[in-house]
Amino acid sequence: MVDLKDLLADLADESAQLDDMVAGPPPADWGSATPSPGWSVGHQVAHLAWTDHVALLAATDAEAFLAAVLAADDPARLVDAGAQEFLAPPTELLPRWRAGRAALADALARVPAGGKLPWFGTRMSPASMVTARIMETWAHGTDVADALGVTRTGTARLRHVAHLGFRTLGHSFAAHGRPAPTVPVRVELGAPDGATWTYGPADAADRVTGPALDFCLLVTQRRHRADLSLTAAGPVADAWLDVAQAFAGPPGPGRPPLAAHSGATGLTGPAGGVAA
Incomplete structure (x- = not known):
């Protein structure tokens, strides 16, 4: 705690x-x-x-x-x-x-x-x-x-964003009109200091792995999964990366891959207005 x-x-x-x-x-x-x-x-x-x-x-x-x-x-x-x-x-x-x-x-x-x-x-x-x-x-x-045009360095505070991103797995599916998954997902993230942050049971077949920063960008819908170094193993984990959102309310619009809009770096609309 x-x-x-x-x-x-x-x-x-x-x-x-x-x-x-x-x-x-x-x-x-x-x-x-x-x-x-x-x-x-x-x-x-x-x-x-x-x-x-x-x-x-x-x-x-x-x-x-x-x-x-x-x-x-x-x-x-x-x-x-x-x-x-x-x-x-x-x-x-x-x-x-x-x-x-x-x-x-x-x-x-x-x-x-x-x-x-x-x-x-x-x-x-x-x-x-x-x-x-x-x-x-x-x-x-x-x-x-x-x-x-500012480049920010990831900090240990990202663990809060990552934690919330993991906890809102079920909400992410529900917000998109899909039933909440009944199988567990394991998340293993490389933290800014080189440590590994883990969530979910170690023996879960479905897994998401990658940098903590990329996971946080995904669940806050600040980047498209195609532009991030995240790997999903298993159907539930793969589907989650398409709908993940750590904020409350209706499904956020997200953003298209960078290649789809000539190198722009933005969302398609404000997201995360009333965080849960």
Whole structure:
């Protein structure tokens, strides 16, 4: 089990890395288009700030959270509407994002042991919520890095993304209208420090192997499997790599292979809006 304090520290570090990227020096061009059509660097940060705000409501006022969800004019556009609502110049949005993520961390640390938070279609423990926030911060940070031409080095924090990617195997199939697999899958990933991260039973016939970074890019739908060094053995493992998504909601659009769109590096649309 991962200690909540350690999870919160990793979330703070992941957020700080993205903060440094967009705040400079030199300051990022917040109008730069990211791989998600219609989303600029500013939209990516605004989305994270909005999601932190909604998560804070879930942690402190469940009724207000549910009211905010029910008040949405178009639930299918909730994520885009939230990003647009919070979009602002850097001098306004950066302080809001920083204050919001600090308030969320404080609120999650105060949730009583065993407490569950309402979320989109489910309930989450504080630890699960923090893990989801790490995943989203890293995924949207990848979009920003792609837009700005920044190469990021994988860190040990990827283990949270990988863990969530493995745990959402069943959800990935269900989101695409397929029955959840009844056979286990073994996942063996090469970590940034040279270690091996493993998930699932060691004797499982179906297996996924490869770099942890590639697995994280796949389950957050930041890269197509054809552009990654992942190997699937067995029919369930192979099918999973086509539908994997570590975030809640309907199936994400993913992205085509790089060769299919002349070397572009982006998604076909915003993905991972309300992480599970």
